[in-house]
Amino acid sequence: MKKIILPGLIVGAVLFILSYGSLYLGIRFFPDLFIDYNNPLFNSEGNRDILFYMHPFVISFALSWFWDRFRGLFQGVFVVRGLEFGSVYALVALLPVMWITFSAMDVTVYMVLSWFLYGFVQAVIAGILFAKLNP
Template structure:
């Protein structure tokens, strides 16, 4: 359990930095993608902002636990194992979630594809951290 928590926290710190750096760069260089967030669907009263900021740690610890359970299925270098882990997570978890999100909420396919890509990048980064720190 110690390895799950420690590698999860390391991945969480890295994802936190990458996520907010990516958000800053995304708004700066692709502002048209973020216009959709002016929709009332995305407006918050601020009471749950902490949950938003903790997202990187929640997903990292969950993925770390998942890695601990399935790491024996991935073979090769840590880079290949991390990439494969991210791809598996994207297909098994993200694709169905993005499908139901697109079918039930008023969001564009571009937004769904961005969210899918973002989630897959997070999983690959976390997978690389896990494959390196918890082989």
């Protein structure tokens, strides 16, 4: 359990910082993409904001368990292992979720592509960190 919880907390904190840094930069450099978020679909009126802020920790613990269970399948130096880990996660989990999201909700292709890229980058960063913390 220690091999899952401690790396999960560390990676969660790193992803939290990177997530909010990238959100700030994204709004600053790609404002047209973020105008689409002024949609009632994305307004929870503050009732569930804490769930949004917990996301980096939820994903980091899930990915930490996945890493601990399957890390032996990823070979090479830590960067390659992280990239392969992120790719597996993107193909197995993100692609189907983004597909159903795009087909069922009124969101743009650019939004879905940005979510896919964001999730892929998160998983690669998590994989690189897990490869160092829990080789």
